[in-house]
Amino acid sequence: MTKLIINSDDFGYSRGVNYGIVDCFNHGILTSTTLMANMPGFSHAVELAKSNSGLGVGVHMTLTCGRSILQNLKTITTENGMFKKLAHYKEAGFEIDTGELYQEWDAQIQKVYASGIVPTHLDSHHHVHTMGPCIEVALELAKKYQLPIRKNFLDDANIPLEGIKIVDYFVDDFDYTGLQKEFNKTDEEMAAYFEKLLETMSHFESVEIMCHPAYLDRDIMEGSSLNTARVIEADILMNSTFSKKVKESTTLKLSNYSHL
Numbered sequence: 001m002t003k004l005i006i007n008s009d010d011f012g013y014s015r016g017v018n019y020g021i022v023d024c025f026n027h028g029i030l031t032s033t034t035l036m037a038n039m040p041g042f043s044h045a046v047e048l049a050k051s052n053s054g055l056g057v058g059v060h061m062t063l064t065c066g067r068s069i070l071q072n073l074k075t076i077t078t079e080n081g082m083f084k085k086l087a088h089y090k091e092a093g094f095e096i097d098t099g100e101l102y103q104e105w106d107a108q109i110q111k112v113y114a115s116g117i118v119p120t121h122l123d124s125h126h127h128v129h130t131m132g133p134c135i136e137v138a139l140e141l142a143k144k145y146q147l148p149i150r151k152n153f154l155d156d157a158n159i160p161l162e163g164i165k166i167v168d169y170f171v172d173d174f175d176y177t178g179l180q181k182e183f184n185k186t187d188e189e190m191a192a193y194f195e196k197l198l199e200t201m202s203h204f205e206s207v208e209i210m211c212h213p214a215y216l217d218r219d220i221m222e223g224s225s226l227n228t229a230r231v232i233e234a235d236i237l238m239n240s241t242f243s244k245k246v247k248e249s250t251t252l253k254l255s256n257y258s259h260l
Helices: 015-027 042-050 086-092 098-114 125-130 134-145 174-179 187-201 218-223 228-239 241-248
Strands: 002-011 032-035 056-061 122-124 169-171 206-211 252-255
Touching: 002 015, 002 056, 015 042, 015 218, 015 228, 032 042, 056 098, 056 125, 086 125, 098 134, 122 125, 122 134, 125 134, 169 187, 174 187, 174 206, 174 228, 187 241, 228 241, 241 252
Parallel strands: 002 032, 002 206, 002 252, 032 056, 056 122, 169 206
Antiparallel strands: none
8 A cells, every 4th residue: 555645845934824734634635744944934833733743744944935043154045144045046056055054954953843843754945955965965964863855856866865764756746736727737637637646656655745735825925936826736635536536545545754
């Protein structure tokens, strides 16, 4: 039987995101989420996590959004302490002090532990743990805390993952289900996608589906380019034929990273 982890990124981004994630856990098929320790909704997310103990909560290591936890990080923040945007790294490359990054990500993980949450795994905002010198830092932290890490590296074969737990298969295109109209996908095409996904997952022992459900608030509308699609994803996770089939499946077992 396939262990299916359905993980929402961005827990802690805002109250709207937090409420959407928890509703998808309580009323849908979401099993897991990753928490942004540096964002304004962190404390609210911690409160919700503690009252929903079956929800797996990992750490969404952040380098490209919001304010850093530590100060005086000269190579990864601006003068006012805000993280540089992903566009900066795409243009200039990752010319960073990896020691600074290690300290900041370690502080983010420690903040989650200090809140009373024992993290289930690690991943990162905008997938930066799969890019350049960030890879080595992420792997060091996964080993330090003995935590699984999201497997979405561009070239898994050349990443030293020995001793680190990972899923067998990672689904990175589920977000497009919320963008059906933007990509001019018909209902029939979406139904075919879900059927293919169900069939594909059955061939692996463990699978993670990445998603971004949320309810909209000012923070998400002003701060994220992925906004209205999050509401559609939430509806799919709670009220769709796909979610019903996942619940009724005899080959899929809803799980989180603590079950690996």
